[in-house]
Amino acid sequence: MIIVKKLVKRFGLKTVLRGIDFQVQPGEFVALLGPNGAGKTTFLRILASLSRPSLGEVNIAGYKLPQQARHVRASIGVVTHLPLLYGDLSAEENLRFYARLYGFTDYNSRITEILEMVGLETRRRDLVRTFSRGMQQRLAIGRAMLHDPDVMLFDEPYTGLDQDASSMLDVVLKTVAKQGRTVVMTSHDLSHAEELATRFDILSRGVIAASATQRQLKKTNLLTFYKQALLS
Amino acid sequence: MKSKPTTLKILDVFSILVLGTAAYLALVVAPTERVMGNVQRVFYFHVGTAWTALLGFIFAAVLSVIYLVTKDRKWDRIQVAAIEVSLVFFFITIVLGSIWARPVWNTWWTWDPRLTTATITELIYIAYFMLRQGIDDPDRRARFGAVYALLGGLSAPITFFAIRLFRTIHPVVIAGSNPEADGSFSMTGDMLSVFFFALFTFTVIFIDLFWNRIRLGDLQEKVEQLKLKVTM
Amino acid sequence: MADHLSPSLLRAIFAIVWKDLRAEFRSFELVSAMLVFSLLVILIFNFALELDIKTRQSVTAGVLWSTFAFAGTLGLNRSMAIEKDRGSLDGLLLAPVDRSAIYFGKFISNLTFMTLVEIIVLPIYSILYNTNLFQPGLLMVILLGSIGYTAVGTLLAAMSVQTRTRDVLLPILLFPVAFSVLLAAVKASGGFLNNSELTDILLPINLLIAYDIIFIAVSFMVFDTVVEE
Numbered sequence: 001m002i003i004v005k006k007l008v009k010r011f012g013l014k015t016v017l018r019g020i021d022f023q024v025q026p027g028e029f030v031a032l033l034g035p036n037g038a039g040k041t042t043f044l045r046i047l048a049s050l051s052r053p054s055l056g057e058v059n060i061a062g063y064k065l066p067q068q069a070r071h072v073r074a075s076i077g078v079v080t081h082l083p084l085l086y087g088d089l090s091a092e093e094n095l096r097f098y099a100r101l102y103g104f105t106d107y108n109s110r111i112t113e114i115l116e117m118v119g120l121e122t123r124r125r126d127l128v129r130t131f132s133r134g135m136q137q138r139l140a141i142g143r144a145m146l147h148d149p150d151v152m153l154f155d156e157p158y159t160g161l162d163q164d165a166s167s168m169l170d171v172v173l174k175t176v177a178k179q180g181r182t183v184v185m186t187s188h189d190l191s192h193a194e195e196l197a198t199r200f201d202i203l204s205r206g207v208i209a210a211s212a213t214q215r216q217l218k219k220t221n222l223l224t225f226y227k228q229a230l231l232s
Numbered sequence: 233m234k235s236k237p238t239t240l241k242i243l244d245v246f247s248i249l250v251l252g253t254a255a256y257l258a259l260v261v262a263p264t265e266r267v268m269g270n271v272q273r274v275f276y277f278h279v280g281t282a283w284t285a286l287l288g289f290i291f292a293a294v295l296s297v298i299y300l301v302t303k304d305r306k307w308d309r310i311q312v313a314a315i316e317v318s319l320v321f322f323f324i325t326i327v328l329g330s331i332w333a334r335p336v337w338n339t340w341w342t343w344d345p346r347l348t349t350a351t352i353t354e355l356i357y358i359a360y361f362m363l364r365q366g367i368d369d370p371d372r373r374a375r376f377g378a379v380y381a382l383l384g385g386l387s388a389p390i391t392f393f394a395i396r397l398f399r400t401i402h403p404v405v406i407a408g409s410n411p412e413a414d415g416s417f418s419m420t421g422d423m424l425s426v427f428f429f430a431l432f433t434f435t436v437i438f439i440d441l442f443w444n445r446i447r448l449g450d451l452q453e454k455v456e457q458l459k460l461k462v463t464m
Numbered sequence: 465m466a467d468h469l470s471p472s473l474l475r476a477i478f479a480i481v482w483k484d485l486r487a488e489f490r491s492f493e494l495v496s497a498m499l500v501f502s503l504l505v506i507l508i509f510n511f512a513l514e515l516d517i518k519t520r521q522s523v524t525a526g527v528l529w530s531t532f533a534f535a536g537t538l539g540l541n542r543s544m545a546i547e548k549d550r551g552s553l554d555g556l557l558l559a560p561v562d563r564s565a566i567y568f569g570k571f572i573s574n575l576t577f578m579t580l581v582e583i584i585v586l587p588i589y590s591i592l593y594n595t596n597l598f599q600p601g602l603l604m605v606i607l608l609g610s611i612g613y614t615a616v617g618t619l620l621a622a623m624s625v626q627t628r629t630r631d632v633l634l635p636i637l638l639f640p641v642a643f644s645v646l647l648a649a650v651k652a653s654g655g656f657l658n659n660s661e662l663t664d665i666l667l668p669i670n671l672l673i674a675y676d677i678i679f680i681a682v683s684f685m686v687f688d689t690v691v692e693e
Contacts, residue, residue, distance in 0.1 A: 012370030013456050050557055051693040073560040082551030088487035100479035101559045103472070127490070143555075300689055349643075356640040363637060366627030372693075376623050379686050383616065383641050386682060390675060391644045 001182040007056035018206040029183040031193035034203035040186040077144030081159040083136040087129030114142040134165025154185040202229035247440040254433040262426040278328040280434035281321040288318030293385025296378040308374035313445035349391040356384040476561040480569025498535040525653035540621040567687040601656035608672040609649030619683040
């Protein structure tokens with residue numbers, strides 16, 4: 001589903017990503033972990049077509065970046081730690097806007113479906129600026145799923161959420177995973193990743209330092225694996 | 233980094249020589265103008281700097297396109313050099329124009345269209361540097377600079393054409409059709425020769441400063457690269 | 465699943481315009497700020513220029529366009545800042561549609577807000593100074609001038625909002641480049657207000673139209689490079 005070969009990203013003279021090889025099979029849920037500044041957000045933005053690679057190949061759902069960016073965008077749903085929502089519009093209106101932007105003509109039933117999935121059906125007419133951070137995040141995920149993408153990219157989705165909101169987000173993410181979508185989620189916090197992901201990759205100093213599947217990790221635990229990877 | 237090429241060293245010396253010659257020609261050799269007297273001599277330098285600066289700005293707009301197509305930051309460095317030198321030359325034009333205006337029009341400044349548009353043009357390129365100053369990422373800085381230099385390069389001639397809408401008291405030396413232009417004159421053969429020599433002089437000086445400035449930019453880039461190597 | 469999506473450019477543009485208008489009519493953030501600012505500017509001009517009836521006539525066009533120019537930058541800044549701060553610019557960039565949809569969508573919204581403010585300012589100015597500003601010629605000039613101003617302004621606002629200096633930078637970038645629009649607009653407006661010969665007015669109007677076409681074309685062509693990384 002996602003094939004990345006020798007990806008390099010430079011900002012001026014600084015190299016942030018130094019030749020990343022990364023592959024994700026359909027249906028996998030990859031947790032991309034690493035300390036702040038390792039390049040996780042940069043990497044995710046490149047996958048999301050929001051940033052161009054300096055060198056290397058990126059292939060998502062069979063389409064090349066950056067040449068076939070529009071096709072890629074139709075196949076991915078992105079959730080960042082900013083909600084990407086308009087506070088002065090209602091939940092419904094936000095979804096309606098994005099539906100139109102993505103070219104849907106008959107969107108009303110889909111919008112209701114999404115609102116139910118993220119548990120916000122009762123608040124559909126309320127303005128988003130009255131929503132708590134947790135609710136906004138859930139709506140953001142709903143927005144990202146509107147066009148039924150094959151691939152979902154999450155950048156630090158748990159940022160700023162309290163315990164309740166985090167639990168609700170767990171539920172939504174589990175649903176997303178169960179639907180068979182391919183997921184890449186970055187996080188600097190190990191606890192949530194541990195439960196949800198099928199695979200763990202550690203990004204450190206611009207390269208993938210280590211990678212292990214859920215099964216392989218049964219011998220050690222995630223924290224030890226993480227620390228070891230950072231030392232290498 | 234190679235040391236200064238011999239051609240450039242020769243050009244440096246040549247520039248000083250032609251400048252001296254042009255000054256001598258303009259201030260001593262050229263015949264005194266009948267009506268305005270000696271202050272008219274300023275004209276040789278005034279037009280010399282004006283022409284080269286304006287060509288410099290147009291050249292910068294072309295460089296914008298080249299950079300946007302190739303994304304090679306060497307074109308950005310060349311553009312910065314071109315605009316910087318043109319900016320200084322055009323400032324000299326404006327100041328010399330003011331010196332000429334005082335005895336002839338009896339005022340240091342007038343808001344007639346040509347002077348106003350000259351100020352506007354100068355402001356465009358000052359804004360260019362202010363824009364660049366506010367951006368940290370070198371690639372974005374180059375991109376935005378290129379876009380603005382392009383917009384500036386397009387709007388400046390339009391602004392100049394806008395003066396055709398209004399009557400002007402600025403001397404029209406070439407066309408000579410506006411009877412209300414105070415201080416217009418036609419050139420004798422001797423004056424023409426000095427005039428063209430001055431044009432030649434300023435072209436040479438422009439190229440010399442321009443080339444030196446490009447080298448300076450390349451050196452700065454080299455320093456940045458070395459700094460990064462040291463901190464790694 | 466995602467294959468049936470082929471969002472037409474027009475549909476995307478109108479989605480963006482509708483979204484901006486809807487959000488604005490809930491909060492009135494932009495238009496009210498621009499309106500109040502315009503009235504304050506006119507007030508300041510009133511004191512600064514000692515407008516007796518005779519001077520006023522020659523100065524009205526200039527005062528109006530200065531007001532519109534300043535209020536315009538306010539609107540342009542806010543409109544882009546809203547997108548940048550919420551990260552919703554990314555939301556727009558993620559849509560599988562040509563980038564020019566974002567440019568045209570924002571351009572039309574910005575233009576709508578600017579003309580809305582102008583339409584409210586005109587009668588107020590008319591009443592305050594006992595002049596009739598509702599001449600069709602003048603209205604057309606105001607539209608043409610606003611189009612050119614907003615065309616470049618939208619692009620430059622997209623740039624300035626990504627710099628460190630942000631709001632402060634937009635007028636510095638915009639005024640020199642939009643100068644000929646403002647100049648031509650003032651000349652044409654003045655011409656209509658003073659009932660000048662049509663031949664005199666035609667020249668600045670042609671300039672306005674030429675400027676509008678050139679700068680809409682250039683702006684939407686380079687818009688991509690300005691919003692992408």
